[in-house]
Amino acid sequence: MIDKKIELKPGIKLNLIKTDIFKTNLISIIITTPLKKKNVTKNALIPFLLKRGSKNFPTNEDISKRLEELYGTSLNCGIDKVGDNQIIKFVAESIDNNYTLNGEDIIKDVLDLLIDVTFNPYMENGKFKESALETEKEHLRTLIDSKINNKDFYAYNKCLENMFEFNGYGLYRYGYIEDLEKITIEDISEYYFELIKTSKIDIYVSGNFENNHIEEILMKNEVLKKLEPRDPEYNVAVPSTENVKKVENPKEIQERMDINQGKLVIGYNVFDNQPNSRNIGIVFNSIFGDGASSMLFQNVREKSGLAYTVRSGFIKPKNVIIVNSGIEIENYEKALEIIKEQLENIKKGKFSDKDIENAKTYIISGIKNIESEQDTEVVFYMGQELSGNYFSVQDYIKNINSVKKEEIVEFAKSLQINTIYFLTGLENN
Amino acid sequence: MNKDLGINALDTLTNLGVDANAYTTNTYTTYLYQATDNFYEALDEFMDYVQNPYYTEENINKERGIIEQEISMYDDDPGQALYMNLLRLLYHNNPINIDIAGTKESISKIDEKVLYQIYNNFYVPENMVIVACGDFEPQELLENIKKRITLNPSNNKITRVYDEEPDTIVDKKALRTMEVSIPIFMIGYKDKIPTGNMVKKYLALDILGEIIMGKSSKLFKRLYDEKLITTSLSFDYEYARTFSHFIIQGASEEPDKVIEEIKNEIEFFKARGISDEDFERTKKKLYGEYVKDFNDPDIIASGVLADYFNDINTFSFFEEFDCIRKEDVMAVLKEVFDENKKAVSIVKGNDIEEE
Numbered sequence: 001m002i003d004k005k006i007e008l009k010p011g012i013k014l015n016l017i018k019t020d021i022f023k024t025n026l027i028s029i030i031i032t033t034p035l036k037k038k039n040v041t042k043n044a045l046i047p048f049l050l051k052r053g054s055k056n057f058p059t060n061e062d063i064s065k066r067l068e069e070l071y072g073t074s075l076n077c078g079i080d081k082v083g084d085n086q087i088i089k090f091v092a093e094s095i096d097n098n099y100t101l102n103g104e105d106i107i108k109d110v111l112d113l114l115i116d117v118t119f120n121p122y123m124e125n126g127k128f129k130e131s132a133l134e135t136e137k138e139h140l141r142t143l144i145d146s147k148i149n150n151k152d153f154y155a156y157n158k159c160l161e162n163m164f165e166f167n168g169y170g171l172y173r174y175g176y177i178e179d180l181e182k183i184t185i186e187d188i189s190e191y192y193f194e195l196i197k198t199s200k201i202d203i204y205v206s207g208n209f210e211n212n213h214i215e216e217i218l219m220k221n222e223v224l225k226k227l228e229p230r231d232p233e234y235n236v237a238v239p240s241t242e243n244v245k246k247v248e249n250p251k252e253i254q255e256r257m258d259i260n261q262g263k264l265v266i267g268y269n270v271f272d273n274q275p276n277s278r279n280i281g282i283v284f285n286s287i288f289g290d291g292a293s294s295m296l297f298q299n300v301r302e303k304s305g306l307a308y309t310v311r312s313g314f315i316k317p318k319n320v321i322i323v324n325s326g327i328e329i330e331n332y333e334k335a336l337e338i339i340k341e342q343l344e345n346i347k348k349g350k351f352s353d354k355d356i357e358n359a360k361t362y363i364i365s366g367i368k369n370i371e372s373e374q375d376t377e378v379v380f381y382m383g384q385e386l387s388g389n390y391f392s393v394q395d396y397i398k399n400i401n402s403v404k405k406e407e408i409v410e411f412a413k414s415l416q417i418n419t420i421y422f423l424t425g426l427e428n429n
Numbered sequence: 430m431n432k433d434l435g436i437n438a439l440d441t442l443t444n445l446g447v448d449a450n451a452y453t454t455n456t457y458t459t460y461l462y463q464a465t466d467n468f469y470e471a472l473d474e475f476m477d478y479v480q481n482p483y484y485t486e487e488n489i490n491k492e493r494g495i496i497e498q499e500i501s502m503y504d505d506d507p508g509q510a511l512y513m514n515l516l517r518l519l520y521h522n523n524p525i526n527i528d529i530a531g532t533k534e535s536i537s538k539i540d541e542k543v544l545y546q547i548y549n550n551f552y553v554p555e556n557m558v559i560v561a562c563g564d565f566e567p568q569e570l571l572e573n574i575k576k577r578i579t580l581n582p583s584n585n586k587i588t589r590v591y592d593e594e595p596d597t598i599v600d601k602k603a604l605r606t607m608e609v610s611i612p613i614f615m616i617g618y619k620d621k622i623p624t625g626n627m628v629k630k631y632l633a634l635d636i637l638g639e640i641i642m643g644k645s646s647k648l649f650k651r652l653y654d655e656k657l658i659t660t661s662l663s664f665d666y667e668y669a670r671t672f673s674h675f676i677i678q679g680a681s682e683e684p685d686k687v688i689e690e691i692k693n694e695i696e697f698f699k700a701r702g703i704s705d706e707d708f709e710r711t712k713k714k715l716y717g718e719y720v721k722d723f724n725d726p727d728i729i730a731s732g733v734l735a736d737y738f739n740d741i742n743t744f745s746f747f748e749e750f751d752c753i754r755k756e757d758v759m760a761v762l763k764e765v766f767d768e769n770k771k772a773v774s775i776v777k778g779n780d781i782e783e784e
Contacts (some may be wrong), residue, residue: 146611261501307492365465
């Protein structure tokens with residue numbers, strides 16, 4: 001639970017999550033910026049450059065050694081999408097002061113280090129180092145290329161890209177090779193200053209500490225003092241059906257690769273406007289394809305043995321349901337038909353009150369787990385921060401419990417296939 | 430499958446809001462569940478289905494279809510191919526060189542008779558261990574588990590018979606082409622059948638791995654600056670009663686060059702030794718990471734379980750941590766990293782010509 005929320009400066013918020021069930025402290029600095037094709041690759045490149053060195057720890061090696069001294073504190077940078085926003089996340093996980101060998105106050109050192117890395121990079125003449133840019137471009141290029149190594153993930157992304165026509169949420173979070181090649185040292189340095197000057201910044205600290213202690217460390221931090229107040233631009237991540245066009249004929253896309261197992265991904269638009277739609281969607285999705293008792297799992301995998309994996313996911317801020325499965329290539333038509341049939345059954349109300357009860361129990365057990373993982377809890381509250389819709393874990397459970405059968409049927413009826421993507425084997429196989 | 434009701438145990442557990450799963454490693458099979466509510470209700474079902482198998486031609490056929498798909502999935506996984514090729518280079522006869530899921534051919538021969546035979550041999554109380562981690566009264570839980578044990582002790586003693594495994598490796602190198610964006614490689618050093626203080630040995634190898642090729646190492650910096658690698662090298666010491674090996678894994682456009690650099694670096698440390706500063710800093714890092722592992726009940730339970738099968742007390746790490754010395758680490762370095770027992774597995778993209 002968020003114990004205290006403080007606006008450090010306009011546009012920069014601090015959230016303190018006090019909990020004593022962990023042996024660690026988790027600190028996240030999250031920078032939010034609207035997803036745009038022209039910036040997506042630059043945003044992905046920034047964390048790589050920042051990890052190359054800060055003013056106080058000028059090289060990669062210095063940062064790594066410092067992290068090791070701080071009892072193997074981990075420092076991870078992540079790029080994510082929430083609705084039409086790209087978020088750049090810097091996360092440090094360190095052991096709690098109580099577990100240090102000599103009672104050191106490492107949370108201060110960790111906060112200072114993380115802030116130094118994020119907002120105080122090593123630069124020469126106001127620019128990142130040319131050699132660092134060169135290496136990190138290569139690094140990001142490898143990461144973008146590595147999409148194809150995980151075929152499930154690759155197919156899932158291909159479906160999203162086509163569904164959103166390479167805009168907003170359809171953009172690949174790590175960007176594109178053609179844009180990467182064009183980035184110069186001037187571009188990226190200027191872009192970085194603009195990013196930290198104008199973007200929404202949220203800091204989360206989760207662990208066992210005194211609120212005053214953390215506030216004091218942050219108030220005294222020289223690097224934070226220099227950040228200017230801002231009125232940040234970002235997209236409020238609330239589902240909307242307004243700007244979504246109904247697709248008359250679903251896009252059907254096939255791609256060939258040297259593989260044994262085909263990957264079928266179906267993207268549905270949701271056109272539901274019921275008041276509790278978010279929670280209805282979560283229950284619908286659970287009955288439809290999330291988990292071992294779902295209709296997709298039971299019918300595509302258990303009854304017909306067509307797939308090893310089959311599941312559906314509900315991308316709430318975008319009002320989209322995605323079904324993905326790994327199937328025998330020749331079973332394409334059959335699998336597609338059985339998947340469609342499951343949705344038809346829900347539309348016709350062919351599911352029991354017991355199915356709804358089971359789905360709710362499963363969802364609620366997940367909700368109860370939110371507070372038992374530090375990172376999960378931060379992601380939960382950051383989602384609320386971006387949607388402007390704040391609710392407690394208890395309210396969340398109440399809203400899930402209130403979902404009724406007819407609401408689920410109504411929700412299901414609003415689904416429309418937008419894109420069917422199939423990753424299949426080579427022709428001569 | 431539950432014998433009495435004929436409904437799937439997994440469904441029953443899921444419906445209780447419980448996350449249930451099962452997995453098989455090279456040496457044991459684990460059934461597990463995680464619950465926020467309904468813990469004892471789930472324990473009923475959990476212990477019931479593990480102790481009451483129900484195999485029919487029909488349910489085996491259905492399951493076979495699913496496992497065939499699982500095998501296909503792994504066949505397309507470059508990491509899996511890389512790992513299996515390495516094990517086949519290191520081991521002549523040890524069954525660790527066989528895919529855990531089997532092959533489409535090998536699973537085609539499985540019937541009820543085989544399954545019941547395996548079940549009756551191995552699913553006996555003497556060969557089972559239960560690990561629980563959570564916020565409950567240990568004594569109460571213990572009573573509850575005892576109450577639910579219905580299997581009878583077996584009269585047959587399990588004897589595991591393995592073909593003898595020579596000390597030597599099978600071959601030095603394996604190369605395969607698959608759909609990958611960048612070549613991936615794995616280096617393996619075959620080690621002796623485990624004896625003695627394995628916790629100490631594991632800790633020594635962890636320290637060595639960090640110092641030689643970890644993120645703050647000279648080697649990592651050099652390879653990274655020369656763009657020979659873009660992500661860090663990972664390493665692990667894997668062992669069970671009948672095998673042990675140290676594995677290094679990475680990705681590079683020029684794997685042979687990186688493999689050579691790693692070899693040179695290991696030789697450098699063998700000759701020059703490790704510094705006190707590196708040794709102390711690395712120990713601190715590993716201590717912190719070990720503490721972090723105790724955040725998650727799932728990791729704690731699976732860790733204690735794996736340690737049990739290796740005859741290890743999970744908490745002995747802290748004792749070893751306090752007394753390990755630099756000399757111990759150097760001795761392990763000279764013992765394990767033997768060029769004659771090293772093999773290399775590489776997976777490259779389809780468009781790359783073989784040299």
